[in-house]
Amino acid sequence: MNKVLQKPRLSFWQIWNMSFGFLGIQFGFALQTGYASRILQTFGADVGNLSLFWLAAPLTGMIIQPIIGHYSDRTWNRLGRRRPYFLTGALLSGLALCFLPNSSGLAFLLPPIIVGAGMLMLMDASFNVAMEPFRALVADNLPDSQHTAGFSMQTCLIGVGAIAGSLLPSILHEWVGVKSTAAPGIVPNNLLYSFYLGGLILIACIVWTVVKTREYPPEEYAKFHEPDVETAKKTGIAEFIDDLVKMPKTMKQLGLVQFFSWFALFSMWVWTTPAIATHVFHLPAGDTSSQAYNDAGDFVGKLFSVYNAVSAVYALLLPSIVKRISRKGTHAFSLAMGGIGLVSVFFIENHNLLYLSMVGIGLAWGSILAMPYAILSSSIPAKKIGVYMGLFNFFITFPQIVSSLFSSLIIKNLFNSQSIYGLIMGGVFMFIAAITVFFVQDGKKIQIIEVAD
Secondary structure (H helix, E strand, O other): OOOOOOOOOOEHHHHHHHHOHHHHHHHHHHHHHHHHHHHHHHOOOOHHHHHHHOOHHHHHHHHHHHHHHHHHOOOOEOOEOOHHHHHHHHHHHHHHHHHHHHHHHHOOOOOHHHHHHHHHHHHHHHHHHHHHHHHHHHHHHOOHHHHHHHHHHHHHHHHHHHHHHHHHHHHHHHOOOOOOOOOOOOOOHHHHHHHHHHHHHHHHHHHHHHHHOOOOOHHHHHOOOOOOOOOOOOOHHHHHHHHHHOOOHHHHHHHHHHHHHHHHHHHHHHHHHHHHHHHHOOOOOOOOOOHHHHHHHHHHHHHHHHHHHHHHHHHHHHHHHHHHHHHHHHHHHHHHHHHHHHHHHHHOOOHHHHHHHHHHHHHHHHHHOOHHHHHHHOOOOHHHHHHHHHHHOHHHHHHHHHHHHHHHHHHHHHOOOOOHHHHHHHHHHHHHHHHHHHHOOOOOOOOOOOOEO
16 A cells, blocks of 8 residues: 655745635625625615525525536646636636626616626626635645645635725725716616726636646645545446535534524625615615615625625634634634624614624634635545535535525515614524534544744
């Protein structure tokens, strides 16, 4: 039997370059999560049905990520193993970012709201094509001792990209003078130009990672892992079902945590803009085009930039915190802080105090983007990293689908379409997620080694 070698540790800048593409992905993702509801309302979406228009996005991700994971495990070409996929995803995401705010231009074919929902689906599918291989790339290139550092670096750069993406419409309006209002049914120019820039930045960041990152060729990669001892090979659907059945226990337990975490996050993304506009700024529910509404929407972008800034800083602290209170303890604490942040919005009257709510949400977001993957990557077989990272996405997309189907009905029928209760519901689910963390089996003891300069 061949001796299994330990992967060499990578330097700070090697991990930075490997993760830099995520900055661009999150730049685009921040524009989507912060402003898609606003754009859809501009095109005529009723607040009571708003979450239904988001349904296509997680459905697409549920299908796309396992497929991309499966094939990226088997792709070895001149560009590498994972890089062909996130480069393709970047190009498609850039196109979708340009088309979403221009959906009204296709009104001669279909109603803008239908085109907008389709563009939202295409955008999310493209983000998933780009995003999934990045998670697998960390596990491919780093030894176990650097997994937390690798995912924390990704989370930090995610935060930086999200800050810039969330603030860009406000910057263009307040600093450059680009108009933030438009005729009913038309997306304001500050949003339009932000989406254009987001597409360009996303592609540029991905190209940087493609150029600057090396992947192990198959022969070298095999030296770091146990040889494949399976005797019966399965392909296609049979292999997918076999992987599903043999899903590691830790992955199933993390799935429950992910369900409650991502239900909460999805509630926040869908309901924050209408909730802030009506509950904090006291605007009428049907107002989607006034200067006051657009100012409230821009303020939500500033709030989102704060929680992303907190997550970026917090991500760098995660390896040190994990050494002291464990991965499970770190994640549970972070999720509880997120629950406090979401629920607190209901009790705040001064809109500037909402920045404090974003601190708690930022701690949760930073941990959600790092800790589950650090725990998971230590419990799955090396040859299945891509497909299991893709399957793990089920536990992200499924709660979003459930939320899309039922949260609008709950808000409309139980709370008279008062969107603030969508945030309270998200906070309750975040608390439940914190509790379920303690039932996760994280038995593999990983020595956390600081990243070298």
